[in-house]
Amino acid sequence: MPVYNEEATLRRIVELVLAQPQVYELVIVDDASNDSTPQILQEIAASDARVRLLRHDVNRGKGAAVRTGLAHCSGDVIIIQDADLEYDPRDYEVILKPFEEGTAQAVYGSRFSKGAQGVRVYSHYWGNRFLTGLTNLLYRLNIGDMESCYKAFTADIARKLKLRSNRFDIEPEITAKLAKLGVRIHEVPIRYEGRSHAEGKKIGWRDGIQAVWTLLKYRFID
Secondary structure, three states: EOOOOOOOHHHHHHHHHHHOOOOOOOOEEEEEOOOOOHHHHHHHHHHOOOEEEEOOOOOOOOHHHHHHHOOOOOEEEOOOOOOOEOOOOOHHHHHHHHHOOOOOOOOEEEOOHHHHHEOOOHHHHHHHHHHHHHHHHHHHOOOOOOOOOOOEEEEHHHHHOOOOOOOOOOHHHHHHHHOOOOOOOEEEEEEOOOOOHHOOOOOHHHHHHHHHHHHHHHHHHH
């Protein structure tokens, strides 16, 4: 769980994550928050032995926090969880089912698949659809939601990704490298309650441009 200045939602999201019976470890990476997030995290870590707390000394971005977290996970299957309340941990059951059935190495929770529920902020909707379409075109995939936070994969696959992104370009990098490894990405419908920039969403149009460059870079250059 990458975290940066999420004091308003942090206690609730951690409570929801730890309430899921599939969770035996929660690795939280505080990306140098400057609100009350560090104090809240200390209290959370002291109250539950499953919580493993890490912190960056300077703000490095979501991608850097994800990379730090992945390097310290000990489970067989890893799910990336944002610290806001856009994504519902009750969906872990449906995300993990393909792994339990032995049919998947990577699963994405899709906000746009049939059966998905919740509220979408349409200022971000079309950008997501464009980036997903470009991903499918470049990497010969057939996925519906490349930018979804809910990306899950086996620990073995995580070690092979060799991620380098520091910001929100971690999303297309993960997808590009899964595709280049020949890993099939399963998708399942999830709940989603989108939030606007006024409500604290941090991704912006510059990150969309960076995502396009990342997709092109890993397809044709790197």
